Amino acid sequence: MLSKYVVGLIGLGLMGSGLAASAQEGKLNLFNWSDYMAPGIIEDFEAETGIEVVQNYYNSNAELFSKLTAGGDAQYDLIVPSDYFVPRLIDAGLVQPLAREGESLTGYDNILDEFRRPSYDPQGDYTVPYLWGVTGVVYNTETFADPEPSWGLLYDPAVNPDYPFAILKGDAQFTFGTLCAFQGNGFDCIGEAPWTQAAQAVIETRGRDNFVGFVDATAAIEQVASGVIHAGIAYNGDLAAKRAESPETYGKLGFFIPEEGSQRWVDVMAIPARAPNPDAARAFIEYLLRPEVAARLANYNYYTTPNEAALALVDDALREPPVMPDEAVRERLHFTPSVSGDQLQLLQELWSEARSR
Numbered sequence: 141m142l143s144k145y146v147v148g149l150i151g152l153g154l155m156g157s158g159l160a161a162s163a164q165e166g167k168l169n170l171f172n173w174s175d176y177m178a179p180g181i182i183e184d185f186e187a188e189t190g191i192e193v194v195q196n197y198y199n200s201n202a203e204l205f206s207k208l209t210a211g212g213d214a215q216y217d218l219i220v221p222s223d224y225f226v227p228r229l230i231d232a233g234l235v236q237p238l239a240r241e242g243e244s245l246t247g248y249d250n251i252l253d254e255f256r257r258p259s260y261d262p263q264g265d266y267t268v269p270y271l272w273g274v275t276g277v278v279y280n281t282e283t284f285a286d287p288e289p290s291w292g293l294l295y296d297p298a299v300n301p302d303y304p305f306a307i308l309k310g311d312a313q314f315t316f317g318t319l320c321a322f323q324g325n326g327f328d329c330i331g332e333a334p335w336t337q338a339a340q341a342v343i344e345t346r347g348r349d350n351f352v353g354f355v356d357a358t359a360a361i362e363q364v365a366s367g368v369i370h371a372g373i374a375y376n377g378d379l380a381a382k383r384a385e386s387p388e389t390y391g392k393l394g395f396f397i398p399e400e401g402s403q404r405w406v407d408v409m410a411i412p413a414r415a416p417n418p419d420a421a422r423a424f425i426e427y428l429l430r431p432e433v434a435a436r437l438a439n440y441n442y443y444t445t446p447n448e449a450a451l452a453l454v455d456d457a458l459r460e461p462p463v464m465p466d467e468a469v470r471e472r473l474h475f476t477p478s479v480s481g482d483q484l485q486l487l488q489e490l491w492s493e494a495r496s497r
Contacts, residue, residue, distance in 0.1 A: 168194065229266075239422070279393070
């Protein structure tokens, strides 16, 4: 069912003009991860609708949350948070329903069923999936010729006693999840006992002579390629993009999903609670839901599209590992559980202690 702000113009054959007319002041303020949007998509959307897209960037969900709570929910029109962060945004009143009551977004029926009523947004009211991927271990194949696919490459001193390594920067729950998985408590662990055990392991890991520090996922790939570290944590699509860009530089890098389990993540689109131009945001979401546009977005980022109608249009590299995990690997992937209230406070306190001791 087409949204009311578009449907009245179809009879005039002015879809593009209708989208433009829907936006307040003809502007869309997009707050996104850096280098996560194909420039051509922005240019074509602007040409079709007359809506100017102004992009700003953040480097973590924590930074996004901080900006929104400081008034950014009235500054930005469209954001791209990660799945497990969505309940925090909803509980804090920082996002609004995507469609008005009784309406739906054009193209939403292109989304795969598994993404329509996810645990982080059970009614599907606040989010539309953007891209999805997995998080695993990137390593130097010349150093580790045939490693066991285990978090032990990072966390077990007996497996890697000497070679420099790093773990992911800035994400407490993910890091605890990797250690929970390694310790036999499951990647999707929640609670004082497993988190305390994981926090202690972070402290022990920081004390190892070959621990370099906490680095972001893209930097980990670069540092493995340059020899600064020999193992780290990365996202599958980032590595696939680097390999395609320069096989000579990144061809010696391996990647695996640990057998103990890891993260399947989804980044989603949401509209801040006091967005100045919510109609422009809805128009852009509907544009990205078009199969050909969704495929362009996936091909640019080397991540998997949740748009079923776009799957036939993506590049071959997106149909095979590491971008598209095989069935056996997918069985050991988990969404990061959402936490709030006392659990969130405990998580933050344990993370602070683990990072400071």
